[in-house]
Amino acid sequence: MSQKKKPILVAEGVSKFFGRMAAVKDLSFQVFEEEIYGIAGPNGAGKTTLFNIISHVLPVDNGQIMFKDKYIHKLSLDSIFRLGLARTFQIPALFKSLTVRQNVQVGATFGDPEKGVKMDKRDMENLIDETLDFTGLSAKRDIIAEELALMDRKLLMMASALVTKPMVLMLDEPIAGLGKVDSDQVMELIRNINKQGVTVLLIEHIMEALMGLSERVMIMHHGEKICEGKPDKVAKDESVIEAYLGEEYIRHKNQ
Amino acid sequence: MKSNKFLLEILAIVLVLSVIPALVRQQYILHVIMLAMIFGIVASNWNLAIGYGGMFHLAQVPFFAAGGYSTAILSVHMGLSPLIGILVGGVAAVILSLIIGIPALRVRGIYLVFLTFAFHFIMLSLVLYFVDITGGDMGLILEPIRIGATNIDMFNPVVTYYTALSLFVLSLVFIKTIIDSKIGLALVSLRDSEVYAVSRGINPYKIKLVTFVLSSFLAGVCGAFYVHYLRVVTPALFDWSFLITFLASIVIGGVGTLYGPLLGAFILTFLMESLRFLEMFRNIVFGLLMILILIFMPKGLIMLANRAQSIFSSRQNSAGIVDEEN
Ligand SMILES: Nc1ncnc2c1ncn2[C@@H]1O[C@H](COP(=O)(O)OP(=O)(O)O)[C@@H](O)[C@H]1O
Ligand SMILES: [Mg+2]
Numbered sequence: 001m002s003q004k005k006k007p008i009l010v011a012e013g014v015s016k017f018f019g020r021m022a023a024v025k026d027l028s029f030q031v032f033e034e035e036i037y038g039i040a041g042p043n044g045a046g047k048t049t050l051f052n053i054i055s056h057v058l059p060v061d062n063g064q065i066m067f068k069d070k071y072i073h074k075l076s077l078d079s080i081f082r083l084g085l086a087r088t089f090q091i092p093a094l095f096k097s098l099t100v101r102q103n104v105q106v107g108a109t110f111g112d113p114e115k116g117v118k119m120d121k122r123d124m125e126n127l128i129d130e131t132l133d134f135t136g137l138s139a140k141r142d143i144i145a146e147e148l149a150l151m152d153r154k155l156l157m158m159a160s161a162l163v164t165k166p167m168v169l170m171l172d173e174p175i176a177g178l179g180k181v182d183s184d185q186v187m188e189l190i191r192n193i194n195k196q197g198v199t200v201l202l203i204e205h206i207m208e209a210l211m212g213l214s215e216r217v218m219i220m221h222h223g224e225k226i227c228e229g230k231p232d233k234v235a236k237d238e239s240v241i242e243a244y245l246g247e248e249y250i251r252h253k254n255q
Numbered sequence: 256m257k258s259n260k261f262l263l264e265i266l267a268i269v270l271v272l273s274v275i276p277a278l279v280r281q282q283y284i285l286h287v288i289m290l291a292m293i294f295g296i297v298a299s300n301w302n303l304a305i306g307y308g309g310m311f312h313l314a315q316v317p318f319f320a321a322g323g324y325s326t327a328i329l330s331v332h333m334g335l336s337p338l339i340g341i342l343v344g345g346v347a348a349v350i351l352s353l354i355i356g357i358p359a360l361r362v363r364g365i366y367l368v369f370l371t372f373a374f375h376f377i378m379l380s381l382v383l384y385f386v387d388i389t390g391g392d393m394g395l396i397l398e399p400i401r402i403g404a405t406n407i408d409m410f411n412p413v414v415t416y417y418t419a420l421s422l423f424v425l426s427l428v429f430i431k432t433i434i435d436s437k438i439g440l441a442l443v444s445l446r447d448s449e450v451y452a453v454s455r456g457i458n459p460y461k462i463k464l465v466t467f468v469l470s471s472f473l474a475g476v477c478g479a480f481y482v483h484y485l486r487v488v489t490p491a492l493f494d495w496s497f498l499i500t501f502l503a504s505i506v507i508g509g510v511g512t513l514y515g516p517l518l519g520a521f522i523l524t525f526l527m528e529s530l531r532f533l534e535m536f537r538n539i540v541f542g543l544l545m546i547l548i549l550i551f552m553p554k555g556l557i558m559l560a561n562r563a564q565s566i567f568s569s570r571q572n573s574a575g576i577v578d579e580e581n
Contacts, residue, residue: 057450081456093451095444106444109437110456160455 008033008199009054009085009168014063014073015223016046016053023049025223026063031168036190036200038214038231040207042243046223047203048090051170055087056080068167082112086161087170090203092153096146100137103145104128104159111164131163135189151182155189162193169193170201175209187213211235219243261431264514265424272420282412287528288521289419289484293477295520296426298504299513300470303430306511307439308466309446310363314355314371315501317378318348318471320492322478327395327488328388341479348475349468356467360460379493394489397482415484422480423517426473431513433469442466446511499541500527506545509555518557 009031016024023046031037039047053060056077065073067085075083095103108124108131119127132138135155140148145156154174161169174190175183187209194200204210210217211231219227219234221243227234234240272292276285301315322344329335329343359370382389389395433439441462444452453459482488504523509515523541530537552558 055454057454076458077450077453078456078458081454087454089451089454093448093454095447095451097443097447098440102440106440106452106457107455109440112456157451164456 006033007031008068009201010066011050011054012064012066014050014053014065015061016049016058017061022223024053027220027223027225028063029218029225029228031199031201034194034197034199035215036194036202036213038210038217039201039203039220040205040210040217041220041226045220047220048172049223050220051087051172051201051203055085055170078110081164081166082110084115084164084167085170086111086164086166086168088154088157088161088172088174090172090176092150092157094145094148094153094156096144098145099141100143100145100148100152100156101128101132101141103156104131104137104163107160107163111161111166113164128163131159134192135159135162136185151178151186154178154186158189158193162198166198168199168201170203172203173205174202176205183209207235265427268427269420269424272423273417276413276416285412285416287524289416291521291524292419292423293481294500294504294524295517296422297474297477298501298508298520299426299430299516300473301501302505302511302516303433303442303470304463304466306505306516307434307446308442308463310360310367310463310467312359312367312371312467313375313498314352314359314467314471315474316493316498317355317371317375318351318474319478319481319497320378320382321347321351322475322480323482323488323492324382324389324478325475326479327397327482330397330483331395332388337483340483341476344479344482345472345476348471348478351475352468352471356464360463360467375493379490382490382493390488392490394487394491397486397488419480422473422476427513427517429469429473433466434513438462438465438469496538499538500524503541503545507548507556509557510553512555512557514560515555515557518560519555522556 007030010029012028013026014024014028015022015026025046027050039050041047049058052058053073054065056073056075060073063073064071067080067083070083072080072083072085081087095106098106105124105128108119108128113119113124113127129138132141135158137152137155137159140152145153148156158169158171158174171190175186178186183206190200190202190213200213202210202214204213214231216229217231217234218225219237219240226243227237227240229237272288275288279285297315297319304310304312325347326335326337326340326344330337330340335343355371355374359367359374362370383391385391441452441457444455444457445459445462449459478492482492500520500523504519505516506519507522508517508519526540526544527537530540533540548555
């Protein structure tokens, strides 16, 4: 799929400090067009912080971030989104007093799906409906978002991003906390999103999901990249096993 | 469907409020209803920022006062007519809202409260300082306007009442239009979760500033109207009782609802008039009322109306979903 190997998102030596602690430390990596790039690492490794500085929820302290040949680390969260770099949050966020459909409408209205071309009302409504269908939320469109269960909250957060036809979608633990059936459904959805040509950055704690979905994986530890490569290679890497995967994963695998 | 419902509601309100002068002969009652309408407008515009946008600020009384003082100054010193003066009051409030909003809306939460609070006193000090223009402590008295050779009082009670009613309806349509627009969607999103809203492309500063400015206009108009109605402007326009009345109207009627602050303003204005004998203790009664509502009915008294309506409509169709919007 990533034959062309054209980088779409590039981080060069990025760091983020909280006080004296480096949550992300001199980190560089490239994500190629249309791949699924997995990110893993123990709790507190700095994965979410990395998403926060790429999307500019937090300002980056050092380094540069490039998206589609354009430096974005000085742009604001909202303008980065409008460029086509969308994200979800580890703790599901939602507009609780709006309906499911309105939640998606927010993305469609402010996210610039046609990249500069103003959409007419009908086209936008169709786009919203398609997105609700695609994420399996159509039946719940008129429910107030506050009433949704975890699975639907996660789906809705993805839908409000997808409706803007992003080029890159960053997912922060989209599967964590879900049961088997729901996990499978979300994994299938992530594959479908990727099939439509969307590049995916995927943080996930559940290793089978991450390894199963990703073409390449980066392992983080104490804010640094300790390993990067194809999933099966990474899984065998000594430092990774030591730092993170540990016995638990090996035990899991041998079951 | 939805806009039809709104149209019917507006028609009902107009019908009721416009026949009142024919049925009620006491000038005093009309006076109170008119005050309720004016206070309701100021409160419900404030509610756009506080209730829908979740941005608490204390600039609404300065907006109101800016409208009142600007129109009074221009009519006393330059003979401006009341109708244009009312518009000028709105424009003055808009200018003030830009002056306050451009710096103040960059800060959030409690700082916005402090900054707007400070502005209240800066304005009051300016009014007291420029005695030649504002009349200082004594204020200004507005003469009835002369048009041509005759001495027509443009603000006779009937004209005044229907002017207030027109503003009332205008305000309702104005607010409903904003709520249903992109701005309304953005406001509620920002209130529900600011980071998430911004991560979905909303520019928070722009939306907040636009709302702040929009919600100042009718507050200024009402300040101007109020001053023309009383024919006098004094620093009492900055009085705490206004702040309490507007805020209590929102809380008692229903925060973040279309009709709540209007209902609240009617209840409060009538209470205010009928509890005059309590004097100072009146504010205690209002305070207690606010606390009780906040504890037992955080969505305000308008919820009672909604509940009644949903019970009624669930008899016709079984979809008894409470309409959160009103
Ligand atoms: N806003 C913040 N302020 C201070 N410390 C933070 C903040 N966000 C994260 N951290 C710290 O940074 C480190 C990395 O956190 P995080 O990026 O959430 O890790 P991960 O997502 O990999 O579990 C942790 O030690 C965490 O406590
Ligand atoms: Mg995390």
